[in-house]
Amino acid sequence: MNIFHDIKSLQLFLKSQRSAGNAIGLVPTMGALHQGHLSLISASRQMNNITVCSVFVNPTQFNNAHDLAVYPRTLEADCQLLESAGCEVVFAPSVEEMYPQLPHLKFDFGSLETVMEGKFRPGHFNGVGIVVSKLFHIVQPDNAYFGQKDLQQCAVINRLVKDLSFSLDLHICPTQREKDGLAMSSRNRNLSTQERALAPQLYKALKSASEKLRTEPSAKVKNWVEQYLKTTEGIDLEYFEISDFETLEPSEELIEGKTALCIAAFLGKTRLIDNLII
Secondary structure, eight states, X not given: OEEEOSHHHHHHHHHHHHHTTOOEEEEEEOSOOOHHHHHHHHHHHHHOSEEEEEEOOOGGGOSOHHHHHXXXXXXXXXHHHHHHTTOOEEEOOOXXXXXXXXXXXXXXXXXXXXXXXXXXXXXXXXXXXXXXXHHHHHHOOSEEXXXXXXXXXXXXXXXXXXXXXXXXXXXXXXXXXXXXXXBOOGGGGGSOHHHHHHTTHHHHHHHHHHHHTTTSOHHHHHHHHHHHHHTSTTOEEEEEEEEETTTOOBOSXXXXXXXXXXXXXXXXXXEEEEEEEO
């Protein structure tokens, strides 16, 4: 496995691979890898000759200094996991390598960044748009892979690819879960034992809501989820939304395969998100 920390060396290597006719897949991550990330690596390896996994904690997408400070950084362990998973290339740049100067460019994703994550994390998707654009330009992948757990991020990146005509195929892969239903996330390791025991309640609420929506109006279901979690000690619900899968606009009716249930909550100082597409 090849590990690169600077852009020029990575690009020289990938240029030679591209000249040899090898297809390149990109899996962007912020490290602290788990089986969810490795499922993206597996998906890429099935379709490409070379898989590049970027490991970079992107400061421009954090609007909370504490969140950035405590985000786990485990590069050595990440590289061991990636090598065992058959990943060919790791790109692990420093902040200075990715941002020789702070970017002045601002992305506007319209209504996609005014709801849910965008509403509670102003500026977040501008940072996502900048770093993902830079990675697409640096790597020039044929295919790029993202997890459904970050559903709103996937919608934003889909808009980015279409509006800026990036020459790649975007693949959204299913959320990977623990045995008790908790969505796999790098943030899970920040949970205390008590908080970890409570965390599956988020997925339980999503599953119950998906069943209730088949017979009850969305307003009633939304109220049930809010009351259920607000009365669960140790969970501080930030939002629960019933939305259109593509636009993320609020949805009043259930449409199979198009209605998304999205949730965010704090367990102690750790913020978790999850979603379920009906």
